[in-house]
Structure formats: structure tokens, C-alpha cells
Amino acid sequence: MKPARPTADLAGALAALPHFQELPPELLARVAAMCRELELQPGELLFHAGQRCDAFFAVRAGLVKVFRTAPDGREQVVHHIGPGHTFAEAALFHHGIFPASATAVEPSRVIRVDGALFLRLFAEERGLGASMVSSLCGWLHVLLDRIEVLTLISAGSRLATYLLRLPAHEAGGTLVVELPLPKKDLAAELSITPETLSRLLARWRERGLVRVDGRSLALLDVRTLQALAESSAAGE
Amino acid sequence: MKPARPTADLAGALAALPHFQELPPELLARVAAMCRELELQPGELLFHAGQRCDAFFAVRAGLVKVFRTAPDGREQVVHHIGPGHTFAEAALFHHGIFPASATAVEPSRVIRVDGALFLRLFAEERGLGASMVSSLCGWLHVLLDRIEVLTLISAGSRLATYLLRLPAHEAGGTLVVELPLPKKDLAAELSITPETLSRLLARWRERGLVRVDGRSLALLDVRTLQALAESSAAGE
DNA sequence: CGGTGCGTTGACATTTCTCAACTGTTGTGG
DNA sequence: CCACAACAGTTGAGAAATGTCAACGCACCG
Numbered sequence: 121m122k123p124a125r126p127t128a129d130l131a132g133a134l135a136a137l138p139h140f141q142e143l144p145p146e147l148l149a150r151v152a153a154m155c156r157e158l159e160l161q162p163g164e165l166l167f168h169a170g171q172r173c174d175a176f177f178a179v180r181a182g183l184v185k186v187f188r189t190a191p192d193g194r195e196q197v198v199h200h201i202g203p204g205h206t207f208a209e210a211a212l213f214h215h216g217i218f219p220a221s222a223t224a225v226e227p228s229r230v231i232r233v234d235g236a237l238f239l240r241l242f243a244e245e246r247g248l249g250a251s252m253v254s255s256l257c258g259w260l261h262v263l264l265d266r267i268e269v270l271t272l273i274s275a276g277s278r279l280a281t282y283l284l285r286l287p288a289h290e291a292g293g294t295l296v297v298e299l300p301l302p303k304k305d306l307a308a309e310l311s312i313t314p315e316t317l318s319r320l321l322a323r324w325r326e327r328g329l330v331r332v333d334g335r336s337l338a339l340l341d342v343r344t345l346q347a348l349a350e351s352s353a354a355g356e
Numbered sequence: 357m358k359p360a361r362p363t364a365d366l367a368g369a370l371a372a373l374p375h376f377q378e379l380p381p382e383l384l385a386r387v388a389a390m391c392r393e394l395e396l397q398p399g400e401l402l403f404h405a406g407q408r409c410d411a412f413f414a415v416r417a418g419l420v421k422v423f424r425t426a427p428d429g430r431e432q433v434v435h436h437i438g439p440g441h442t443f444a445e446a447a448l449f450h451h452g453i454f455p456a457s458a459t460a461v462e463p464s465r466v467i468r469v470d471g472a473l474f475l476r477l478f479a480e481e482r483g484l485g486a487s488m489v490s491s492l493c494g495w496l497h498v499l500l501d502r503i504e505v506l507t508l509i510s511a512g513s514r515l516a517t518y519l520l521r522l523p524a525h526e527a528g529g530t531l532v533v534e535l536p537l538p539k540k541d542l543a544a545e546l547s548i549t550p551e552t553l554s555r556l557l558a559r560w561r562e563r564g565l566v567r568v569d570g571r572s573l574a575l576l577d578v579r580t581l582q583a584l585a586e587s588s589a590a591g592e
Numbered sequence: 593c594g595g596t597g598c599g600t601t602g603a604c605a606t607t608t609c610t611c612a613a614c615t616g617t618t619g620t621g622g
Numbered sequence: 623c624c625a626c627a628a629c630a631g632t633t634g635a636g637a638a639a640t641g642t643c644a645a646c647g648c649a650c651c652g
Binding site: 554 | 597598599600601608609
């Protein structure tokens with residue numbers, strides 16, 4: 121967790137965060153003054169569950185995994201956070217304790233916003249409340265979607281739903297999506313084992329539903345995938 | 357969804373909500389003026405997913421279920437909401453569309469806070485922002501817990517975790533918890549089938565872990581239940 | 593008294609996890 | 623430059639858990 125030398129456009133990066141939309145520049149500057157930038161290597165721990173929460177974070181580049189470690193050693197992924205998103209605000213405002221741990225999946229650069237300073241600013245500047253409310257609501261919807269995926273019974277529908285929600289780009293007449301994370305982490309996010317994920321993709325490949333090339337997937341038969349996503353049956 | 361005649365202590369009920377902690381009485385009164393009270397019979401729909409969101413709600417008495425209906429007709433429970441808790445605020449602030457449906461599980465009385473009026477008040481009175489931020493964070497933690505439970509692999513650990521988190525009271529030397537909802541709804545919340553739930557409780561009863569009497573459960577062997585909650589193994 | 597809905601129990605089919613071995617790639621150190 | 627270790631991903635075989643379908647008891651309510 122090396123401090124990185126601050127980038128010139130820190131305020132600009134902050135302004136792009138959902139939290140700070142429509143915030144006057146002078147307030148942005150005050151927030152920027154509370155920030156430090158950090159470099160994280162894959163596997164490096166940013167904070168761990170139970171630790172006192174003295175900051176919240178924004179991902180600038182890379183990918184950060186938020187997870188809990190179950191008593192039996194199993195890792196429960198709460199969420200993966202990509203560039204332009206913040207996390208741990210809820211801990212700061214609510215408990216003052218991190219409810220989960222965070223680590224980098226890829227080499228990452230994160231912005232650390234000092235908790236004590238931010239809370240003080242928040243108390244003074246009531247305007248901050250409104251912008252944070254709307255971004256917290258956004259978080260709520262994200263978690264809601266995740267719950268929706270998790271309550272899907274079959275691994276196949278979970279995976280199909282996930283794939284179809286990924287931003288897709290067209291190439292040569294077919295939809296192509298890029299997995300934003302390694303397959304093993306994707307499996308964890310879907311709460312299935314890497315083996316099942318591998319087997320599902322293999323089956324779908326044989327059936328001509330997808331073409332797999334590393335992390336990039338061509339969705340060859342979107343209709344059938346949609347049917348799988350909606351059905352409670354397995355990969356069939 | 358019959359309108360109920362307003363109760364005298366409406367402002368008092370509002371003041372007890374997490375949203376409106378530490379709110380000056382005059383603001384509370386203004387919020388109270390935006391409210392209507394409703395009576396709901398079991399199964400009665402309060403709103404459905406996709407509908408325009410023109411209000412948010414607080415449960416006064418009874419139990420309300422928030423759920424989505426999956427394309428295959430399956431019902432996915434997002435959460436059950438008991439007295440003293442609010443819901444649909446996120447929809448109001450974020451999308452303006454209900455992301456889920458809500459219905460009463462038991463005969464219920466809910467407070468409906470008009471959305472348009474509340475948003476206007478929210479814009480004027482910046483003080484509202486702070487109190488709502490903290491309550492939204494509370495919601496985030498609730499959903500986080502729910503995700504944690506859902507990622508627990510075995511039905512047994514899900515159930516045990518759920519039971520152990522229930523408020524317990526002591527009776528005759530043993531811990532007793534009351535299920536806040538019918539077993540069939542509990543099963544839905546845990547994302548298992550009613551049959552599995554029934555079988556789990558039967559097994560645990562035979563092993564002397566619990567004693568079941570309708571909705572009231574005596575936890576006879578808390579240590580083993582904790583072990584089950586933490587283990588990834590099944591009910592064994 | 594008959595209906596309706598919850599909860600229980602049984603038999604069965606199916607999916608997914610577990611354990612294990614094997615491949616391919618990457619990166620390190622001799 | 624090569625050998626080796628470390629790790630992600632794949633594939634196989636078997637076990638175990640949960641879902642499905644079906645029938646039944648039981649309460650509650652008209």
C-alpha cells in the first residue's frame with residue numbers, strides 16, 4: 121500500500137464520483153485536500169473487517185474486492201468495485217467499523233478520503249447531505265440487484281443474468297462482453313465454485329451459445345441465454 | 357388498502373424512525389402533514405415493481421414484504437419490514453420507479469409519506485440530508501447482512517445464522533426466539549424451499565438442538581447451532 | 593361441514609460441491 | 623537461457639445436498 125504521488129486532476133476525479141455530482145468547485149477543493157492516493161498490488165489488503173473505520177475510498181483505476189471471511193475460512197464476496205466508484209462510506213457514517221475487508225484484485229490506484237475531516241465538513245456543509253443521499257441510494261440498488269442474482273437458484277441462471285448485464289460491444293455481428301474480473305473471482309461473486317463456472321461455459325460452448333477466449337466472451341445466442349437467465353433450470 | 361383515520365401520535369411515530377432522529381419538532385410536524393395512514397390486509401399489494409414511485413413508507417404495525425417476481429414466476433424476497441422501519445426511500449431519491457413490489461404479510465398499518473412534498477422539503481431543509489444519510493447507511497448494512505446470509509452455501513448454516521441473529525428472550529433457562537414471519541415466508545427469505553426448512557427443523561429437533569412450537573423456537577444447544585452457522589456442511 | 597392454505601413427510605431426480613489430477617502460462621532464479 | 627515453482631483454469635468421478643412432485647394432517651373460517 122504505497123502512497124502514490126497525487127495526480128494533478130484529483131479534483132476532477134472527485135467531481136466524477138456519484139457522491140460529488142453537482143458540488144460547487146470550492147467544496148470539491150476542500151474534499152480534495154483530505155485525500156491521499158494509494159497504489160495497491162494484487163492481493164494487497166486495504167483494510168480488514170472489524171478494524172476502526174477512519175476513511176472511505178474511491179477506486180481510480182484497477183479493481184478492488186470487498187469481502188468477508190466466514191468463520192470456516194470461506195471467502196464471501198460482497199462486491200467488486202471498479203473505477204469511479206466509492207466504498208466504505210456506509211461504515212464511516214454508521215458504525216465506525218469496517219464490516220468487511222478490502223483487497224486489490226488487479227494493480228489498483230485508490231483515493232483515500234480521511235474520515236474525521238470529511239465528517240467534520242459534512243456537519244458544516246449541509247449541502248453535502250443531498251449529494252450523498254442520492255449516491256447511497258445508488259449503492260442500495262446495486263446491492264438489491266446482487267441479492268436478486270443470488271436468489272436465482274441455478275448456477276446457470278446466475279451466470280447468464282450476470283453476463284447479459286455486462287456492458288457489451290458488437291464485433292462482427294455478435295455481441296462480445298469482457299469479464300471485468302478473473303474467472304475465479306467471478307465464481308466467488310456468483311457464489312459458485314470455479315469448477316462449476318468452467319463446466320457451465322464448456323457446456324454452453326459445445327451448444328454454440330458462447331465462444332470463450334480468455335476473459336472475452338462472444339454471446340452467440342442471446343435469446344437462449346436470456347431463457348436460461350429466466351429459467352430456474354440448470355444449464356440444461 | 358383502506359385509508360385509516362390518522363392516529364394522534366403520528367409525529368411521535370415519525371420521530372422514532374431512524375430517518376428522523378434528532379429532527380426539530382417543527383420539521384417533524386411538517387413531515388407529518390405529508391403523511392397518510394393506510395390499513396393493509398394480508399396479501400394486499402401496496403405497490404408493484406415498475407410503477408412510478410410517488411411516496412415512501414414506514415411500517416407502523418404488522419409486517420410488509422418487499423419482493424420481486426422473477427420472469428419464471430418465482431418470488432424473490434428482498435426483505436421483510438417490521439414496525440419502525442421505512443422502505444422505498446431509495447426508489448424515491450434515485451429512480452422514481454419502484455424496483456420491487458410490496459405486500460402485507462400480516463394485517464398492517466403503514467404510513468405513506470408523499471414523495472413530491474417530501475422531496476421539496478428535502479431540497480429546502482438541508483438538515484434532512486444528514487439524518488437520511490445515516491439511515492440509508494443502516495439500510496446498506498441490512499442488505500449487506502442479507503448478502504452474507506445468501507452466500508452461505510448450505511441451507512443449514514443460513515437457517516442457523518438467521519435464528520441466532522433473532523432477538524432472543526430467556527424462558528426457563530433456555531433461549532427462546534419467535535419467528536417474525538410464517539415459515540413459508542422465512543423459507544423464501546432464506547432462499548430455500550419450505551420443505552427443506554421443515555426437514556432441517558425436524559432433524560434438529562430429533563438431535564435435541566431445538567424445540568419447535570409453532571413460530572416459537574427454543575434453542576436448546578446454542579453452541580452446536582453456532583457451529584452449524586459457521587460450518588459449510590449441511591444440517592448434519 | 594367443506595374449503596382453503598400452511599406445514600409436514602416421503603420418494604425421487606438433479607445439481608452442485610468435493611477431491612483429485614492434469615494443462616498451460618507466467619515469472620523467478622540458477 | 624532454461625528449469626522450476628506458483629497459480630489460473632480445465633476436466634473427471636463420486637458423494638451429498640437440495641429441489642421437485644405428491645400426498646396427507648391440521649387449523650381456521652366461511
